[in-house]
């Protein structure tokens with residue numbers, strides 16, 4: 001069920017200065033339509049087939065953001081539908097996006113996904129020391145439009161640790177911004193930690209369970 005009252009309260013908090021990506025993974029087309037009718041246009045999905053199915057069934061002015069780990073063999077499938085790939089995490093993936101985007105004459109917005117939470121093992125994402133290589137890679141790929149970065153907070157209740165990770169994210173974001181004027185989006189914060197992310201400088205939050213309640 002899409003929680004309309006919660007949605008309105010969250011949008012009021014974000015106050016037009018932080019962009020909401022409504023994470024609709026595992027939720028139905030009807031629920032997304034409810035959110036759409038309230039004015040929501042950016043939705044996040046983490047499975048290729050699910051994104052394609054929903055995009056085909058819903059209005060064309062929805063901006064679909066891919067937020068999950070993206071396998072190279074799924075790029076072609078999602079590319080006609082996505083407006084932003086938030087989970088760019090390797091040179092090889094960037095090169096595949098370039099190839100498939102060029103084939104359909106599309107330029108796609110991408111965010112570099114960084115893994116900053118040391119306590120979380122085996123998660124996907126780039127290490128900060130890989131940033132420069134990725135920036136240089138994207139510079140030579142004309143259909144990959146790098147517009148920012150995404151990261152996740154650590155799985156913990158320790159607000160101080162969450163804050164440290166988000167502050168590290170903001171610092172890295174500022175470093176990336178020195179490289180290009182097009183880098184404007186800092187996507188950090190989910191249902192349980194978005195307040196901390198915004199305090200640290202996030203300007204896009206990805207909220208799912210708080211909006212789409214069971």
Ligand SMILES: *Cc1c(COP(=O)(O)O)cnc(C)c1O
Pocket residue numbers: 023025046067068190191192206207208209210
């Ligand atoms: C599921 C997911 C979210 C939303 O998480 P909630 O806790 O449901 O708000 C945000 N970002 C990514 C990458 C996700 O996979």
